[in-house]
Amino acid sequence: MFTVMIVDDEPKLRLGLQSLIPWQELGYEIMGTAANGNEALRVGEEQIPDVMLVDIRMPGMDGLQLLQEIRRRGWDTHAVVLSGYADFEYAREALQYGVEGYLLKPVNREELSTLLLKLHGQISAERLTKRVHQEAKSQEWAVYSLLSGSHDLVNVSMDELAESLGMDWPKYQIVLIAFPGLHPEEDERIRSFRDRLVTAYATDSQGVVLYFAPYTVLLLANTLDGELGRANLYRELQMLSGEIRSQMDVAAGETVLALDQIPNSFRTARSLLERSFFYDKGRVLTLETPESYRQTSSCSKDNSLLDGEEVSFRLYYLVDVGHAGAIHSLLDEAAGLMAVNGKGETEIREQFFYLANETLRKISPRLWSESIYPGEPAQFLAGIYSQRFIRDLVSYVTAVMERLARCADYTSRDNEMKRLLDFIERHHYENLRLETLAGLFNYSSSYLGQLFKNHTGEYFNAYLDRVRIGKAKELLTQGWKVYKVAEKVGYSNANYFHNKFKKLEGQSPSSYQKKSVRDEYSL
Numbered sequence: 001m002f003t004v005m006i007v008d009d010e011p012k013l014r015l016g017l018q019s020l021i022p023w024q025e026l027g028y029e030i031m032g033t034a035a036n037g038n039e040a041l042r043v044g045e046e047q048i049p050d051v052m053l054v055d056i057r058m059p060g061m062d063g064l065q066l067l068q069e070i071r072r073r074g075w076d077t078h079a080v081v082l083s084g085y086a087d088f089e090y091a092r093e094a095l096q097y098g099v100e101g102y103l104l105k106p107v108n109r110e111e112l113s114t115l116l117l118k119l120h121g122q123i124s125a126e127r128l129t130k131r132v133h134q135e136a137k138s139q140e141w142a143v144y145s146l147l148s149g150s151h152d153l154v155n156v157s158m159d160e161l162a163e164s165l166g167m168d169w170p171k172y173q174i175v176l177i178a179f180p181g182l183h184p185e186e187d188e189r190i191r192s193f194r195d196r197l198v199t200a201y202a203t204d205s206q207g208v209v210l211y212f213a214p215y216t217v218l219l220l221a222n223t224l225d226g227e228l229g230r231a232n233l234y235r236e237l238q239m240l241s242g243e244i245r246s247q248m249d250v251a252a253g254e255t256v257l258a259l260d261q262i263p264n265s266f267r268t269a270r271s272l273l274e275r276s277f278f279y280d281k282g283r284v285l286t287l288e289t290p291e292s293y294r295q296t297s298s299c300s301k302d303n304s305l306l307d308g309e310e311v312s313f314r315l316y317y318l319v320d321v322g323h324a325g326a327i328h329s330l331l332d333e334a335a336g337l338m339a340v341n342g343k344g345e346t347e348i349r350e351q352f353f354y355l356a357n358e359t360l361r362k363i364s365p366r367l368w369s370e371s372i373y374p375g376e377p378a379q380f381l382a383g384i385y386s387q388r389f390i391r392d393l394v395s396y397v398t399a400v401m402e403r404l405a406r407c408a409d410y411t412s413r414d415n416e417m418k419r420l421l422d423f424i425e426r427h428h429y430e431n432l433r434l435e436t437l438a439g440l441f442n443y444s445s446s447y448l449g450q451l452f453k454n455h456t457g458e459y460f461n462a463y464l465d466r467v468r469i470g471k472a473k474e475l476l477t478q479g480w481k482v483y484k485v486a487e488k489v490g491y492s493n494a495n496y497f498h499n500k501f502k503k504l505e506g507q508s509p510s511s512y513q514k515k516s517v518r519d520e521y522s523l
Helices: 011-020 037-046 063-073 085-097 109-148 158-164 188-201 226-247 259-274 308-320 324-340 345-362 365-371 377-386 390-406 416-427 434-440 445-456 460-477 482-489 494-505 509-522
Strands: 002-007 028-034 051-055 078-083 101-104 173-178 207-212 215-220 249-252
Touching: 002 011, 002 037, 002 109, 011 028, 028 037, 037 063, 051 063, 051 109, 063 078, 078 109, 101 109, 109 207, 109 215, 109 259, 158 259, 173 226, 173 259, 188 207, 188 215, 188 226, 215 259, 226 249, 249 259, 308 324, 308 345, 308 390, 308 416, 308 434, 324 345, 324 390, 345 377, 345 390, 365 390, 377 390, 416 445, 416 460, 434 445, 434 460, 445 460, 460 482, 460 494, 460 509, 482 494, 482 509, 494 509
Parallel strands: 002 028, 002 051, 051 078, 078 101
Antiparallel strands: 173 215, 173 249, 207 215
16 A cells, blocks of 8 residues: 545545545555645655645645655655646646646546556556665675675575575576776766666566676576577677677676575686687677687698788788788688687787788888778777777778778789789898798699799799899999898898809809999990
């Protein structure tokens, strides 16, 4: 039964309302009446009514003043205003005080009964929600104490505690929900999400919801059953989280059989979230969830991909020769190899930053402008650190590198051998190897070597030496010192350069330089 107070300065109306309405049938009882606002406040101090029927026009303290005062005092009272025709506009002002409705005098029995039935349902729902939240707070205290290692539960029987709190469940499982990049203490959207979670799970004792910084914790009474159960939970959490769903990470610990074992489930879920970078997005992480690159059989066996300089070398060349199709494979294999070899999230991010930065540093500025990327290179590089999952990181860098590769100008070249020769011409001074170029052009090294010999009539190394010596002759003619020329065209050893030059030109580099100077003066 909910309580009602009738406040009106007309005794006949007060008496009439008491007999007019079938209060008990509607779930109410009259707790008292008052002739004005001051008297109503005195009665209410002893017992606050659930519903108050208030006349607008009363001597002393009128209805509006009474409503204003009970709101100031924080009374949890639902008010219905009674007024005459002449007070209709005046009564509308009462709406600002949160009244549930207003009725014209003389009061119509059916109209008031209908309103009271509606209020009964509303108050019942509010009471249920309040009770659930009160019970949840006790449950929250117990769970928080267990997770934090509080001494409050020392010498407490877990069985008795679980029974007293309505938590004597056969199994328990912790689910942790995190929103990386958001501040759980400050973000109203996360607080709203927790409120919705309480309504969804605590109302019918499906679980307990609390905040255990920096996580939202959901202790499940009905533990997750297989992949389908995990998928259903994730979809529901997505729905409840609303606009911040894309920033949500979820992990579930193992199922435990006793309340005091839930810290074990918590630690498992936390360790999974701490490694969420290595999993595919869009799922509840569990001990059974495979990491993105857990299966070593799906990863490259080429350990040279652990060498940042080697991968940088290959990535830049793929972009430079316009081989967009091979970029994802290279970066995906490098990421997978780093993951299965125990590289951490920070190290992998830094490696990808290095690869991207080195490529941008070497390419022609023309490629970046032609790629029509919506931002500057610095913005792209900063975005590497905002990728929350390893596959997203690979895709993010791949997409931009492929843009750049597609802008490489090879429209005038009619086959890959011409592209390869052009590449050697432009990069002769670097540590070019047939094996590396074969990878860039998707050939085996033996097959590419044979193609190269058929097309040029020379083996790869011989052709490269001839290009380098040709470039060296130009520099020697310009007066460069021999050791400087050797470095410039790609020979780290000056003696080796001397021997190569003499073998191809029939004279030493210094003799060639002197002869070119004499020939110039003789002209």
